[in-house]
Amino acid sequence: MRTERTIRTCPVRMKFTCPRTWEGLQPTANPDVRHCAHCNEDVHFCRTDEETLRHARAGHCIAREEPHPDELPNLMLGRPEAPLVITPEQKKASARNVREMGITDALDNARFEGARDCPRCGYPVPSFRKTCYVCAFELGRG
Numbered sequence: 001m002r003t004e005r006t007i008r009t010c011p012v013r014m015k016f017t018c019p020r021t022w023e024g025l026q027p028t029a030n031p032d033v034r035h036c037a038h039c040n041e042d043v044h045f046c047r048t049d050e051e052t053l054r055h056a057r058a059g060h061c062i063a064r065e066e067p068h069p070d071e072l073p074n075l076m077l078g079r080p081e082a083p084l085v086i087t088p089e090q091k092k093a094s095a096r097n098v099r100e101m102g103i104t105d106a107l108d109n110a111r112f113e114g115a116r117d118c119p120r121c122g123y124p125v126p127s128f129r130k131t132c133y134v135c136a137f138e139l140g141r142g
């Protein structure tokens, strides 16, 4: 599956100048750390949820791998001639992509007061959400 490494937890003020992908960052002596010249921050590449949570709790910028948009089923507008065929690979890429979006959402909302750690996956769930966006665990409102 073709993937890309995207930057998460970048401060909102830099949204427009953020290079967005790992390739846009300057390499450092550590292959898992790159430097963002726009934010003047080190970005940590995380392979696991444990690494992600550890760096997020330390307030670090994070990059994670997610399926490249080319791997996802094409969005179609209007009524297609033939039914849209979604391959098993595209289904897998979509599911992984949804989870990555949930992780981005969890990390972005972790700063809100009352955020709780999900008992199932450990990612933070803001008090205004009843359900964990990463693993769909039902916590109820905080």
Ligand SMILES: [Zn+2]
Pocket (backbone or CB within 6 Å): 118, 119, 120, 121, 122, 123, 132, 133, 134, 135, 136, 137
């Ligand atoms: Zn969860």
